[in-house]
Amino acid sequence: MGSASRAVSCLCCPCKCLACGLFSCLCSILISLLVTLGVLALILYLIFRPHMIAATVDSAALTQFTLSTNSALAYNLAVDLTVRNPNKRVGLYYDNVESLALFDAQRFGYAPLDAFYQPTEASTKLSPSFKGQQPLDGDITAANFRSQNTAGQFDIEVKLNAKIRVKVWAFKVPGPKVKISCPITVPAPNPNAPAFQPTDCKVWF
Template identity: 80%
Template sequence: MGSASRAVSCLCCPCKCLACGLFSCLCSILISLLVVVGVLALIFYLIFRPHMIAATVDSAALAQFDLAPNSALAYNLSVDITVRNPNKRVGLYYDDVESLALFQDQRFGYVQLDSFYQGTEESTKVSPQFHGQQPLQGDVNAANFRSQQTDGKFDVEVKLNARLRVKVWAFKVRGPKARITCPLSVPAPGNNAGATFKPTDCKVWF
């Protein structure tokens, strides 16, 4: 009875049956493609096992860090950062590399760095230099500056941002934007109390 009804329906409206058939075929193709992509992604992960990049600030020094009465910050900060690619089969291109320096969440320094390529299990050292003058906003920042100056060290945050491209064999694929954040405690200029900078690991975000 049901088969006869469908046959009659198709005879009465062949276009409807054709549309249903095409829709069913497209759904089958789409599901198959999703399964294939999922399997390939799993195989890619099991073969290459991509790992998160890592970064460490090896050294940081303040040659100048002075706050004028008008809250203008005069600064001269040098930083050495080692970025590591722990992957054994994946190379990384770092494009649009920029470095920022912040005090109390206010940016006072900005440096554009050269792009670079990092082969498998390679490390690259980048050394941004920040110097200039920048106004700080708010009385709280001025008070925090004086307090940290008395303690003989400043809490400075250095960030490194880059657009990644991933290289697998001869293939290059556009990757995410890497954001590296490094909270630092840097000895104040002219500190004679024996304070030294300790290498600091950074946090990496995508």
């Protein structure tokens, strides 16, 4: 009875049956494509096993870091950091590279850096420097500055942002934007200040 009803329905409206057939075919193709892409992604992951980028601030030095009575920060900060690509089969291109320096969550320094390529299992040395004058907002920030100045060291955050391109064999594909955050404690510009301690950074995509 059901088969006869469907046959009658198709005879009455062949366009409806054709549409249903096409929809079913498209669904099957889409499901097959998704499964194929999923298997391919799993295979590529097992082959390349991508690892997170690593970064370390090797040294940081302040030759000037003073806050005037009108809350203008005069600064001269030099930083040396190492960015590592731990992947064995994936090369990385870093584009639109920029570095920033912040005190008490307020940006005081900005320095663009040259784009660079990082081969597999390679490390790249970067040396951003920040020099200038920048107003800082808030009495709390001024109080934090005075307290840290008395302690002889400053808590500064250095950030590195870049757009990644991934090289797999001869192929280059767009990648995510990488954000590297390095919270460091930098000795005040004082010859008797303690030595800087190398610090690992945090990496986000």
